[in-house]
Amino acid sequence: MLIKIYKCNTLKKNFSIFLCQNCGAKLYSPSTQKTKTCLSCRKKINIERAKKIGFFETEQDAILALKYYKVPKNLRDEILDEIMDKSNEKTIKTSIIQQFKNLLNELSIQDANRLINIQDLYEKAKFSGIKIETVKKLIDELISNGTLYEPKIGFFHFT
Incomplete structure (x- = not known):
């Protein structure tokens, strides 16, 4: 198992x-x-x-x-619980990233130039339950990946 x-x-x-x-x-x-x-x-x-x-x-x-x-078989359940907790943390992180990408896509569709205002992004993320610190980390991560770039200060373009 x-x-x-x-x-x-x-x-x-x-x-x-x-x-x-x-x-x-x-x-x-x-x-x-x-x-x-x-x-x-x-x-x-x-x-x-x-x-x-x-x-x-x-x-x-x-x-x-x-x-x-x-570990003896009768104590393996504790370690299995620890392993399951770690795998759940990974799935939670990936679901937050996917939710954030969906927000970016939704906001980019609303604008004709596909530019995303950073303030709108913070508001939508806060409404969705994503913390602002997490949003900043995700923005930095997506910029380093090349998925997101900043053509103007305060605006992002999602590719």
């Missing part, structure tokens, strides 16, 4: 958990790494040949999954 959760949520597979061929210990490593020494039996493992258990986006996710496997 745990692995299915991670496989659904991960877009990039930067870390993998695999089994040692000699002793069966569970280890993790970056996906670019070719070999690793087992911490239990001190044998060198070829990661490409090792049996993979799961793939994860971040090192923290891989460590949480290792904790899940090392």
